[in-house]
Amino acid sequence: MRMQGYWGRVLVVDMTEETAQELPIPEEWFRAYVGGEGLAVRLFRYMADPVMPASEPDNPVVIAAGPLTGAPLDGCDLGAAAFRSPDGRGIGTARLGGAFPVALKKSGFDALVIMGAAESPSLLSVDDEDGAQVVDAEDLWDSDAAETARAIAETLKGTGHGVLAIGSEDSDEGLSPFESVFAEKRLKAVVVQGSMEPEFADTGAMKRLGTGASSSEDVSDLSLTGASVADAGHASRLLSAALGRPVSGDELLSAAERVRAMSCAVMSGFGGESETTPSEETLLRLGLEWLL
Numbered sequence: 001m002r003m004q005g006y007w008g009r010v011l012v013v014d015m016t017e018e019t020a021q022e023l024p025i026p027e028e029w030f031r032a033y034v035g036g037e038g039l040a041v042r043l044f045r046y047m048a049d050p051v052m053p054a055s056e057p058d059n060p061v062v063i064a065a066g067p068l069t070g071a072p073l074d075g076c077d078l079g080a081a082a083f084r085s086p087d088g089r090g091i092g093t094a095r096l097g098g099a100f101p102v103a104l105k106k107s108g109f110d111a112l113v114i115m116g117a118a119e120s121p122s123l124l125s126v127d128d129e130d131g132a133q134v135v136d137a138e139d140l141w142d143s144d145a146a147e148t149a150r151a152i153a154e155t156l157k158g159t160g161h162g163v164l165a166i167g168s169e170d171s172d173e174g175l176s177p178f179e180s181v182f183a184e185k186r187l188k189a190v191v192v193q194g195s196m197e198p199e200f201a202d203t204g205a206m207k208r209l210g211t212g213a214s215s216s217e218d219v220s221d222l223s224l225t226g227a228s229v230a231d232a233g234h235a236s237r238l239l240s241a242a243l244g245r246p247v248s249g250d251e252l253l254s255a256a257e258r259v260r261a262m263s264c265a266v267m268s269g270f271g272g273e274s275e276t277t278p279s280e281e282t283l284l285r286l287g288l289e290w291l292l
Contacts, residue, residue: 090272
């Protein structure tokens, strides 16, 4: 029986070989890291080699959704990415919002891992009917991100798609670290289209609760759920309704602490500097002994 709120699957695409495979995600990962940034960093550490130079295209880029991503509520459109920093100092993370994380979830996957590099400028197309395809994007390479997204959207039929595109290396703004990693893979954009609705245990209760988001509160630690939520108590009630099991506020805050500690440890393990490197005692307390 599949978990509520999750598909339990990750799609791994090798741009060099133009192949794709599905991998299962251990259920305990969802309980330990909830989703979003935690799942992205955990998958990155699982797939990446710390001794591999940062410039190697085989370094993975991981994009993940949270358990509430794609729920029929406002604000349930968040995802996260984890990648090797182009300067070789640790890892980078990025928070994503809008149509792309929702489309990823509706494609039947909780996460997408991109390995390798294409021979020439390309885009990666993923949908729940045709799978993953590497498509030529030479004509889009010098376009900015908005132009690229518009051009791709005009070629798509139906609804439920999301486009994640990068800008041009020659632009005045240059590329962000996340965009630079895409450029090294000669990947101009990822387009995902899906029609599979995520299953939640009690959508009626979720709608009654709403996200309760408040722009005056710092909810960054809780964005790993895949939604903008007001506080841990509200998030725990919403997750309990979505997942069909009790989720306490303490459990959610512990997951957020675990994700912060894991991110700091992985950052250090890949040659980066972290403001706080978790101690061995902290890693053991949080169930992160695999990092020792």
